Amino acid sequence: MKKLAHSCAAVCAAGVLAVLLFSGCEITVVEQVPVETEYSISGSVVNVRSVTQTDKPDSGSVEVRVFGSATAVATAPVAADGTYTVEGLKSGSYLVTYKDAAATPVWFGVPVSVTVGEGNVSNVGALAFKAIPVGSILLITTWTNTEYDVDSISMVDSGSSVTQVYWDNKTLSVSDGSGVTTVTLERDIKAAAITPSSYPAETTLVESLAAGTELRFYVQLQSLTGSTGSTGSITGLDAGTTSKMPAGVTVYAMYMETLTKAEHYGTWFAPLNTDEGQVAMVSMVGNDDGSLSIGSFGANFAAPNTPRSLLNVNYGVPVKEIR
Missing domain, CATH: 2.60.60 (Lipoxygenase-1)
Structure with missing residues (x-):
């Protein structure tokens, strides 16, 4: 007499994929929890007081935080050409702010409102100015x-x-x-x-x-x-x-x-x-x-x-x- 083994896959109402393996009296349940997609915000640091943009930050960082929170959810360094890319962001509304790394800052950032939908957001100016x-x-x-x-x-x-x-x-x-x-x-x-x-x-x-x-x-x-x-x-x-x-x-x-x-x-x-x-x-x-x-x-x-x-x-x- 042969031992029968059956397998089936079902999508639960909660969106969790459950795979049930029947082997005799043993049942193994493997759950795969969906991972929320993450996106990025990228752009350049902009000196709002300069027309030519020859004088602008080439170091420091750009931080992304939620309105009302003092803690950044993500940060990224500013490259030598003034560009940046902040990754690992879920869909939502954020404030994007440039931060001078110097102990005595020369540049000051302006909180810019950015909404991340179902995709990466590019060409975002991280606004900054000197004192x-x-x-x-x-x-x-x-x-x-x-x-x-x-x-x-x-x-x-x-x-x-x-x-x-x-x-x-x-x-x-x-x-x-x-x-x-x-x-x-x-x-x-x-x-x-x-x-x-x-x-x-x-x-x-x-x-x-x-x-x-x-x-x-x-x-x-x-x-x-x-x-x-x-x-x-x-x-x-x-x-x-x-x-x-x-x-x-x-x-x-x-x-x-x-x-x-x-x-x-x-x-x-x-x-x-x-x-x-x-x-x-x-x-x-x-x-x-x-x-x-x-x-x-x-x-x-x-x-x-x-x-x-x-x-x-x-x-x-x-x-x-x-x-």
């Missing part, structure tokens, strides 16, 4: 659509006059009884410098605002650099054959607390599908003690229940007239 004056704020404008030339505009309102700091008037430095106001558009990138492989960025340095002075920070579509047609939009328009792709604008605020410490004070993302050519992003106010307050554009410096009629603020550029 700015202590107590200053650096506003960094970046965008992902390299067919657009985006401009940074600061409207500086002292209460008695308003001055625009932009590509044709890059510096404002005034002193009055309320204090000193110094605002500079440091880096104004031109359309010719924007290529598909570049990391467009502009920087505005706010060294001081006199007490009561408000800075309203805008981004504006200046021109088209590619084959998008005759029109474009900062925020884009999802309208079939007449659609306009968004610029993908993000604004970061970095505060220089000490000569060796820079703090991230906010990230603002431009909205989508509102077809606006100019968008208000950030508001800053000079305080009596010489400090600066920074927040989202609008009524953030007033009590939430303050009527709009009592607020001297601009709520942005309307898309359509609503009656």
